Amino acid sequence: MKKENPAAWYSLRRTLPPWRFGETLADLLELAPRFGIDEVIVKIDTEEFSHGHPDLDWAERYREKLFEVKARLAELGISYSLNPWITAGHADRGRNDLERLPGLECVVGHDGSVAKHCACFLSPVWREHIRALWRIYSETRPQVMWVEDDIRTFNHEPVEFGCFCPRHLRLFGERIGRPMEREELVRAILAPGRAHPWRREYLEMQRDIMVETAAFLAKTVHEVSPETSMGLMSSGPRLHCLEGRDWTRLAEALADGRPLYSRPPMANYYEDSLRGFYYSQDSVKLTRAVLPAGTVELTECENVPFTRFSKSVKFTFLELAISFAYGSEGVTLNLFDHAGTPMRAEEHYGRMLAEKKNYLTALMLATRPEGRFRGVRLIHAPGASAVKRLEPGAAYAELAEDGFEMMQALESHGVATTYQESEVAALAGETARALSDGDIRELLAGGLLLDGAAAGILVERGFGAWIGVEGIAPPVHRRDLSYVVSAEEFHNAGFGGEPGKYLTATLPFLGSASRFCDLRLLPGAVEVSSWVDPDTRRVAPAMSYFENGAGGRVAVHAIEYRSSFGPSFCHPFRREELHGVIDKLSGGVAPLRFSCDGAYALAWRKQAGKSTVLGVFNLNLDDWNRGVFTLSWESGKLPEIRSLDASGNWAEEAEIRAERIPGGITVKVERSVSSDLPLVLRLS
Structure with missing residues (x-):
């Protein structure tokens, strides 16, 4: 895209299948200008009709079609970029590349499952093939070569997490100085309690492999087309903690001296609920926060399976509006199917793009200038997976970073959040273990909201006197408490409460799976709300507020947000509670709250x-x-x-x-x- 673009930038991701190339190209050339499209990202060998890892003869034949696409788009003033659909592979989808690429080594899961298409990044055959393939693509000199989010170590169906193939195990054995079997390593990674040191070592190994792989891909492209920038689709920084991702090193390796493009996932692949946009805006802000300054950001707007049965035109517009409202430079549009259907079959999306471009441009110009988004600062720690403590029998997915539910709890009640500096912050769950003592002291000198799980970790680390807590027990189901909890009474007038104002404790919904933390306060701590029994007797503090000797203001909510956020958590009284607490933590008035x-x-x-x-x-x-x-x-x-x-x-x-x-x-x-x-x- 142009560096100083005066209008909302639309990048259309479009497949032109070789067996219907002429018709779909003519359709694209006719409709792209009418829809206001600025750039076409040609997707190659995509979705239903993907061959897996395409053979080189096929790619050489298709290269000539790409030259034609680029030339015809240039006549219309539309930029040309390229998006190979497969890097390592997202999922087998019935493909067997072991037969088509003899010697290919595929990923092996933590559970021993073995893929037949999804390649291991250490496989020499994969590297030889991808280097030859991407050199062919690079000859067309695209503006951006996009790397899909299959450059990761999770969700390569049938493999869920990691790669524990013989090459990875040998490399890990070299790092620790002895041979290693998959079962032994997985047991160590998922061991309950304090994290086994092998977990960090394995995550660091994965991190190094991914950085080297990114450099390999960029060098492959730049050997042929040095002016092409690289683009990265990612899967959300909390999930990438699972692979120990070092965003700075990965970005530098992939950029290879050129501007880097980022495609943060907005999820909402299909229309389920408007509330899915809480994830979208958070994904945009968090992905931006972990990438280097100067990264060009084009959000990913998806629509699967590409008709209005999947996503309405209005919902799609709101997704675009969120992209530009939160400061993105453009959007990538995956709105039309990849099975050869002309765009005119779902022209309604294109008409919306044209009609809304002036509005989205005005929104972009208002939010793009340098500055900062104001709100409660959310805490992200890339090393969270390395130190997270698991419970017996925990699944691999539980290594992902906590914090998503804290964001939802605040945003759904009109409290804006940010990943930039702020006078007030919020910290939830096991992420607290990944912070240094210095990080924690810095947070405790300002305003800080803690859930019960994070508060327990701070007490364990000697910060109880800083947060007004004498003791706090680990999170348990309320049936395991020594007292009966029926509701939370929000009774403190100093925070907007009043006696008899009750919030249900049946969280997060009727299944009542929430986990509570038995909280004992120090003198000077104020009880904002209390747990009450069926007779409305107050039995324990639910939320507390404390001002410490460092000038900090701390609130503790005695629940684990990860298990507690849901429909039952949300309520007009909850909004009043959170607004009152955030104002106090801000030392006056919050950066922004909305009622x-x-x-x-x-x-x-x-x-x-x-x-x-x-x-x-x-x-x-x-x-x-x-x-x-x-x-x-x-x-x-x-x-x-x-x-x-x-x-x-x-x-x-x-x-x-x-x-x-x-x-x-x-x-x-x-x-x-x-x-x-x-x-x-x-x-x-």
Whole structure:
């Protein structure tokens, strides 16, 4: 894409199958300009009709078609990039490359499962083949060569996690100084309690292999086309903890001296619930946070299996709006099938792209300037999997980093989150083990929200006096507590509560699988809420607040968020509880919180130069009739406010006004907000 692009950038990912090439190319050349497409990323040998690892004769024949595509797109002023669908392979899908590539070594799972298509990155046959194949592709000199997210060590069906093939085991044995069998290594990796040192060593081995593999792919392309940039589709940093990914080293190796392109996953491959967008915005922000500055970001908007039975046009628009609202430079669009069906069969998506381009451009220009997203800082630790403590019988997937549910708990109640610096932070679960004592002291000197699991780790590490906790037991099901818990009473008026204000303890839903942490407070700690029994007697603290000697403010919620977040967690009273606590932790007024007469907001605040952009998506089918943004505000003057209309124009609205409050402002919205269009405001 152009470095300083003046409009919302659309990159269409499109397959032109050789057996219907002429028709699908003509369809593309006719419709791409009408849809406002800026770039076409040609996907090769894709999906249903993939051959697995394509043979070189096939690739050489298809290369001539790619030259034609590039030339015809250039006539239209549309950029050309390339997306081989297979690097190592996502899943076997019935393919058997062991027969087609003699000597190919495929991944072996932790459970002994063996793939027939998904290649091991150490396989010499795979490397020889991919080098020859990608040299053929690189001759077309694409703007970007995209590496799919099969450059990872998990989810290579039928293999779930890792590679424990003979080559990996030999290499691991060399690192520890003795031979190693798969079963012994897996037992050590999944051992309960304190992490076995072999787990870290295995993750570091995987990390080094992936960095070297990324360098190999980039060098292969740049030997032929040095001006081509490399692009990386990823699978979410919390999951990549499972492979010990070092994002900085991997990015530098793959970039190979060129600008790096990133395609963060937005999930929502099909339309399930608007609430899926909580993952989308978090994935964009977190992936950006772990990659080097200057990385070009184009989000991944998917639609599988590529019709309106899968995803509505309105849902697709909201996905694009979230991309640009959260500061992305463009979107990659995987909207049309890869089975040879012309785009005109689902032209509704294209009409939307054209109609909404002015709006999305205005949204992009408002949020792209340098600045920061304001909110509660979420903590990500790339080394979380190496130190996470497992319980007996834990599955490999449980090595993934905690923290996703904490994000959902805050965002679904109108509390904006960020991965940038902030006066208040939130930390959940076993991620706390991956932080140094210095990291923890820094957090404890500001505002910090802890779930019970993270609080227990801090107490274990000697920080109990810093958080106002004398003792806290590990998380257990409420049936294993010494007292009966029926509900949480949010009774403290200093945080917006009042006696008799009850929240259910049947979390996260009717199955009641939540885990509770028995909490004992130190003198000076304030009880924000309490657990009550069936007779409404208060039996234990549920949430506490404490101000420590370092000037820090700490709240502890005596539940494990990983097992507790769900429909039962969400409630108007919960919103009041979290808003009151976050304000206290912020030392006045939160960076941003949003309330409305409905449910499920997704709010954001971008500070860019002299302007502040506020926005909120309604992730509920019910319209709201009024809403209030509350935010810290340093200026002595009330801002001028303009809202973004559906045509991409900024205008004043009499129904939207700002008012002063101590330490901040409120922006009151006295008009309806539907799920069809986000409310976006520019304050200056």
